Amino acid sequence: MTNRTVESVIASSVGKLLRDHFGKGPEAVFVTVAKPFITIYLRNFMAPMEKVLLDKDNDIKVQDTRDVLMEKLLPEINTILSSETGERIDHIYYDWALPNHSGVIFAEMDMETPVNQVDYDYPARATVHQEIDRITREAQKPPHNLKSFMLNTRTLFTRREDILVMIERELIENGFEEELRLAKRRLEKRLLNIDLLETELGQKIEDVFVDWNFDNDTGYMIFILK
Structure with missing residues (x-):
């Protein structure tokens, strides 16, 4: 198909x-x-x-x-x-x-091709990475292996690794994963400079979504563009 x-x-x-x-x-x-x-x-x-x-x-x-x-x-x-x-x-x-x-x-x-070898390029990548790096530093710590991919004209997918700090790991260990997830979602979305991203991307941002794989210490942010 x-x-x-x-x-x-x-x-x-x-x-x-x-x-x-x-x-x-x-x-x-x-x-x-x-x-x-x-x-x-x-x-x-x-x-x-x-x-x-x-x-x-x-x-x-x-x-x-x-x-x-x-x-x-x-x-x-x-x-x-x-x-x-x-x-x-x-x-x-x-x-x-x-x-x-x-x-x-x-x-x-779960494919043989590592994510590091995947490339859906777009012109504003450097600025997007700077902004994602900035908010991650403010909310947690500098991300490692930050990647982003323009999957189509409306879907920008970002992925970052090694972002959890010690207090977050402790909360997860003590069963507060759901509370941490909800708090982090609100915080990261609030920290984003949407105006800057829209200017660089040349498109309005319709929605922002965030989730994490706490076991692998990996965070995702998806932007839906108009």
Whole structure:
């Protein structure tokens, strides 16, 4: 199958899975397969009860509820991705932009080609790296092996390693991984200089998503561009 066919099947299958379990699926699902990465961008994804909670500023409750459901769905999503791409999926991540009613699910395929040998180049890479390095230094410490990839005209994918500080490792060890994840998401998004990035990229940034693999000390940031 072509990439476009694979992306279409993944979009349909994941959209149905979310609809079956959340009661309301996303209005639109945009899938990008750019090996070794897969991104699934969800537009207008908000159940009626979640909207009520958001209106009452209970976004943490929405996040917690979604996390419980997603942990149940991740094995099924893994099966969909591995079946359609023919590749083993290393890990699946996700994040939400609740005010925009959007979200992203993304994954790395477990392929023989190292990420260091993958190159989806773009003109503003140096400035993007400077900004990601700056916010990582402010929030934690200088990142090692910072990489970024323009997977298509709308999806900028960044990956950085060795960013956790000792207090974060201690919190993870003591079972506060979820609290740490939510706090880090808010902090890193708040620190970003969006105006600078939009100027350098020549495009508006529609959404920013962040997640981590705490076991491997790897952080991801995805920008969805207009």
